[in-house]
Structure formats: C-alpha cells, structure tokens
Amino acid sequence: MSEAKSIVIVEDDFLIAEYLRVTCSELGAEVLGLASQPAEAIEMIRQMKPGYVLMDVRLGGKRDGVDVAMAIHTINPDIKIVFVTGSSEPPTIDRINMDHPHRILIKPISPGDLADALGY
C-alpha cells in the first residue's frame, strides 16, 4: 500500500501532541489534525475521516478518550483507534477494552512503539 496512513491525534497535553505529530511524520504518516477536547475531537474525526486515531484516554473533563472512541465508532466503525494511556491499571485497561481498541500504548511512548502500532 503506497497510500500514506492518515492520522488524527487526540491529546490534551500540547507538547506531547507535537511529539506524536513529529514522530508520526517521521514514520511517513500524514497527520491530519490535533484535537485536545472530546467535542473538538469528534468533530475533527468526523470531517477528516482518518485511518487511525491516536487517542489519549485522559482528556481532563467529564468525557474521556473511550467516550470519544465509542462516539466515533457509531459513525465510522472502521477507524483504527490506538489508545494512549499513562496507567496500566486494570480498571483503565478494562474501560479501554469496552471499545475493542486496535492497540493500547502505555506512556512513555517510543517511536518504535508507535511504528509498531501503526503497522510500519
């Protein structure tokens, strides 16, 4: 497949979001946009229809990444969601698994982890 993978990054820490953007670009993927809040994220993903979403679980509000993922999957069930979380504790993992994730990455994320998750 020569078509570049398209990615939307949902992350509420802006520095980490930039890190992910740079790392994805270096892998050859196309980053379509960055969102930091649930509503913004759902709208952006709906409009841009990326192949992948890098989804931070904690978004600092009432709704979290899993809520966003579930909302997206009702519209586009094919989008592959790579969850990014700082916690490897069972409650968090269980919650993420509610939305049949493509992959779960635990922070800190190395470029190798990311490449693997995106299928490079």
Next chain:
Amino acid sequence: MPINDLTQTGASAGRAGFLLIVATSICILIFGWGLGSETAIRIRPEFAAMVPSTAILFLLLSAALWAFARSPRPNNGKKALLVISSAVALAALIDLVLVVAGIGTGLDAVLWPGLLQRLTDGMAVATATCFLLASLCALRLAFDATSIDYPFASMSTLGLVLSSTALVAYALDTEALYGVFLFTAMALHTALAFAILFLGLILVAPGRSWMGLLLSQKEGSRGARRLLPLMLFGPFLLCLIALYATDAGFLSVNFRLSVLAIVMTLIAVTAVLRNASIENTAEDDMQNIVNDLTAALADRSLLLREVYHRVKNNLQQVNAMLTIERGKLTDPEAKASYEAMAGRVHALGMVHQLLIQASNPSDIDIPNFFHRLIKSISAGHGLKSRNISISVEAEDDIVHLDVAMSLGLLVNELVANAIEHAFEGREAGRILVTYGNAGPDAMLLTVRDDGIGLDDENDLGTGSIIVRSLIKQLRGEMRVVTDEGTAISVVFPSTLSEVSRYV
C-alpha cells in the same frame, strides 16, 4: 428524619391508634349513649363518664388525623385536618370557658342536658385541655416541618403526660384523682384514648419531637430503646408495689415515700452512668478514627514528596546525559540546541524542587519560582559578563503545579529567546518579566526586552512550536508588541489552577 423500618412501624402504629379511637368512640356513642349501656359509658359504676361531646370530638379528630396520615401526599387530607382541628379546638375552648365560668358542666349541659345522668358528668377541664392540645398539634401537622417542631413536641408531650397521669391515678387511687378539679369527670377510657391519641400524633411525625431520637438506628437510640421499658414502667410498678405493701401492712405510709425516693434515684443514677459509659466509648472510637486519618494524610504528603524527589533526580539525570552528549558535539548550533534542552529540563526540575519544599505538595508560589528560575537562567548564560540583566516583578499568586510547569517552561523559552536574539550588536540589555492580574479572571505574563526588536511575529525561532504549545496548554493568547525592544504578552484564565488536568 431518615426513614427506617422503625419509623415506618411507628407511623403504622400511630395510624392504627387513630383508627382504634374512631372505632371506640363510635361504639361508645351507639352502645353507650344510644342504647344506654352503662359499661360503655363509664366502665365501672363509680367512674366518670365519657360524655357524647367527648366521644364526638374524639371521632372527628382521630378520623381526620387517620385520613391525613395515611396518604403520602396528603393534600385533600390537609384541608379536612385544618377544618376539623380548628372546630375541635373551638369546641374545647367553649367547654373550658363554660366550666370555668361555672355554667353547668360544660358543653353537654348546654347541648343535650337531658342525656346526662349525674351532676358530675361533663367534659373535664383536663379533657378539654387535652383536646385543645391535640387539635393544635394536628394543626401544626398540616404544615411541613424539616426539623424539631418545639410547639408540637411540647404540646404533644404535655398531653401524653396529662393522660398518663390520669391513667396512673386510676390505677393507684381513683378517688384521689377525682379530688383534683382538673381531672374530675375524666373517664378512664377518655384518659386511655388521649394517651393513644398523643402517642399516635408523636409517632406519625417522629422528626418533630424526641421520638426521632428514640427511633433512629444509631447507637445512642438503640441504647435508649433498650433502657426505655425499665424507665417507663419501673417507677410505676415500684409505686404499685409500694401501695400494695402499705395496704398489706409491710410498709408505713411515710416510709413508703423514702423507699420510693431512694429506689427511683438509684434507677436514674444507673441510667445516667450507663449513658456516660456509652458516650465515653464513642469518644474513644472517634479519637481512633481521627488518629488513623491524620496518619494517612501525613503518609500521603510524605509519599508525594518522595515521588517529586525521584522525578527531580530523573530530570537531573536527563540533564547530565544531555551535557555529556553535548560534550561530544562540535557543531555550535547543535551544542546550542542541547544547551537549550538542558535549560528546559532544569526549569521542570525546579518546579519539583519547590513542590518538595512547599507546605501544600501540589501548589507553587509564583514570585518565588520565577525569581529562582531567572537566577538560574542568568547564571547559566553568563549574563553578568554580557551586561544583560533580568528582573522579575510578579504579583503574589499560587498556582497548581501543572500551571506552574507550563508557565516555567514558557518563561524559560521567552527569556532564552530574548537572550539569544534581542541584543545582537548591543553593549548591554535589560529583560523584564512581569506577572499579575489582568482583569477579573485573567492573568498576564509579559517578557519584555529593550533590544533590537522583531521583524515579524514568526521570528521567534525554532522555539515557537514549543512556545505556541505551551500557550495553548495555558488556554492563553499571545500578543507581540515591538516598541523600543520586544514585549511578548500572554493572557490566560486565572481559573486554570482549579481545573487539574491529571485527575
């Protein structure tokens, strides 16, 4: 008053009591005054009679109370209760006036004098008083109460005491009871009915009086319930025994009083001591819990400081490795990059250092932080030799550690940029960092220099992605003004500290 099984049972019992009174009054009216049964009217020939007015008032008031108490949303019942209670109160008042004024024996003498058989038959003063008390309580019931209703509690308790007094007197010495003007003509079943009525009133609204204390599930109430039978019936039984003992010749009349006094004192003192013991145990339990909590809190603070310490160490290690790598490089631009990185890592480390020392392990004092940061930056860049001075004017403010991290990194970036680019070709320079309020909910951070100024906003160098990210993190807006140097201002909401990102 939290509802529990006991309060439900109590309320049902109260309602059953009302119904019982309704039934009994109907019987007394029909069998007693209608069909002439002496037993129904006065139970024993030498006792006082329950006159028709009394029976009717009992019937009306109890029926109204029963109807009101049984529906959860008593709106219809409320109006009926108000009307009937007022009517009963009025009747009782009229009777009181009549009796006290000496016009016959009260209402019945006026309304149906032919029915009455004896001169003493009539609504007793105590009876009328009790009806007054009961109807006033019923009136108060019609209006909601969220806590103790002192008028209700005192009136219903008084009524209970009056009727109990009559009952006890009937048990111990009926003649003596009739000697008291208050109680002459209060029939036995009248007294009993009043006791049930007042008890019912208290039970259907336990939150308004001391009944709530009895019915609660807490330890104190349970203890009270255990003790209650003894305290309720103990004195009465004691007096009964003393009475029989005197009649049988074992006890002289006056010594009887001493015995009663001593025994009742003993019972009371025992109850008081037992209560003291229960309260002491409760206090000990409370103290243990407080101790556990205090220890847990101290542990948490200690743990946090340990974590910050480790993070600070890790950041120092990162800086160490950056410095080592920098040593291997020859390209000055690359070396400058590593130095810039070291500066950023150092700023983060400083936040953790301050957190370790802070009294509240999640807040940072801004003036202190900025002063130390600037001092460190000055020393790091050798600014004394370059004649560049940096000063800080920061208003007192304490922010959440997340906000402090972003602000610290931002100040570090902007100041480093100024040092790097603002004074090319200049002999000396000044940089000023200010921080303070900028309106009701906004804070303003400004880094100003008197250097050569910027060509356009995008000339901030490679640090600009970082700067913009940090500003977005602060949900802030940036403004750049070039005028005898450069002033970069960032406005951000002051409520940021109240919202912690990493919940």
